Amino acid sequence: MVIVLEQTATDEQIQNVIRHLEEYGFEVHSSKGVQSLVLGAIGVKPDFDTRKIKVLQGVADVYRVTAPFKLASRNFHPENTKIKIKDVEIGGDKIVMIAGPCSIESDEQVFKLAETVAKSGAKILRGGAFKPRTSPYSFQGLGEEGLKYIRAAADEFGLLVITEVMQISQIDLIAKYADIFQVGARNMQNFSLLKEIGATDKPVMLKRGLSATIEEWLMSAEYILAGGNSNVFLCERGIRTFEKYTRNTFDLSAIPIVHKKSHLPVFADPSHATGIRDQVPPMARAAVAAGADGLMIEIHYDPEHALSDGPQALLPEEYIRLYDELKLIAKAVGKSF
Numbered sequence: 001m002v003i004v005l006e007q008t009a010t011d012e013q014i015q016n017v018i019r020h021l022e023e024y025g026f027e028v029h030s031s032k033g034v035q036s037l038v039l040g041a042i043g044v045k046p047d048f049d050t051r052k053i054k055v056l057q058g059v060a061d062v063y064r065v066t067a068p069f070k071l072a073s074r075n076f077h078p079e080n081t082k083i084k085i086k087d088v089e090i091g092g093d094k095i096v097m098i099a100g101p102c103s104i105e106s107d108e109q110v111f112k113l114a115e116t117v118a119k120s121g122a123k124i125l126r127g128g129a130f131k132p133r134t135s136p137y138s139f140q141g142l143g144e145e146g147l148k149y150i151r152a153a154a155d156e157f158g159l160l161v162i163t164e165v166m167q168i169s170q171i172d173l174i175a176k177y178a179d180i181f182q183v184g185a186r187n188m189q190n191f192s193l194l195k196e197i198g199a200t201d202k203p204v205m206l207k208r209g210l211s212a213t214i215e216e217w218l219m220s221a222e223y224i225l226a227g228g229n230s231n232v233f234l235c236e237r238g239i240r241t242f243e244k245y246t247r248n249t250f251d252l253s254a255i256p257i258v259h260k261k262s263h264l265p266v267f268a269d270p271s272h273a274t275g276i277r278d279q280v281p282p283m284a285r286a287a288v289a290a291g292a293d294g295l296m297i298e299i300h301y302d303p304e305h306a307l308s309d310g311p312q313a314l315l316p317e318e319y320i321r322l323y324d325e326l327k328l329i330a331k332a333v334g335k336s337f
């Protein structure tokens with residue numbers, strides 16, 4: 001931690017800051033900057049609240065040098081995390097495609113879309129059975145019935161299943177049907193849920209919260225890792241900004257930042273990030289070019305009648321065309337699907 005003192009800081013104030021730092025267990029070094037004194041506080045304390053120093057008289061600013069997350073950090077674990085689920089490897093040389101409907105609507109719907117997903121060469125089928133909807137009057141998902149449909153459809157075509165778990169009471173039920181838990185944007189900081197998922201060994205895709213910083217997102221991953229579940233990967237799904245032409249703002253830069261700060265794989269979800277069908281392919285292409293380890297794309301054969309997120313769903317033929325383009329881009333950045 002680096003502490004910059006006010007130019008006007010008195011000796012007494014400086015000594016007070018040093019005394020506090022030492023009491024908190026830091027080793028303190030001081031050096032004279034161009035205009036003011038700078039203190040270096042040595043000691044790894046990931047949970048130290050820098051405001052404790054910031055509020056002291058004579059302190060101009062405090063900068064944290066080490067990240068508050070440890071298990072999620074690349075310093076702690078320099079190699080990329082690879083998660084093996086049957087014949088799929090997440091975080092390896094190959095980019096992994098997840099596709100399927102927003103919501104599981106019927107046996108027939110998820111079966112037809114699973115066929116498209118398998119035909120495209122993707123290995124993971126998505127579909128929500130428990131839906132986090134903004135309105136309580138919107139379709140809330142088919143629950144266990146939906147889980148049965150998606151499992152049967154995936155098994156028919158040799159696919160893995162990812163589906164969202166919204167609350168602790170759903171964990172055991174969903175674990176029976178799914179290969180991967182999805183923690184949605186709205187639950188990224190549901191710490192009780194994260195802890196319970198951390199106590200399982202099921203792979204989990206943690207989406208970024210609507211207004212979460214990358215650091216907060218990695219701290220949420222830390223909860224799952226700290227619980228003992230190391231099979232965590234992340235998914236950038238757009239963040240809320242002042243921009244209105246898109247549903248969210250796709251934070252493409254999160255991909256290289258996560259790769260730098262963390263060893264965890266990072267996926268991109270251009271469907272929720274943009275919310276509008278014609279913006280999904282360009283953002284998917286950009287995500288592959290930026291080094292995403294995988295993509296999640298919503299598809300539907302009748303988006304006008306979809307029970308959720310129809311406007312952002314690609315038609316099967318659009319999705320297949322996009323997937324072919326993505327393969328070319330992957331090659332250009334030394335990867336493949």
Ligand code: PEP
Pocket residue numbers: 102128132183184185186207237272
């Ligand atoms: C979803 O993937 O269906 C979903 C609800 O996503 P998010 O949590 O990113 O909004």
Ligand code: MN
Pocket residue numbers: 102103272298308309
């Ligand atoms: Mn959706």
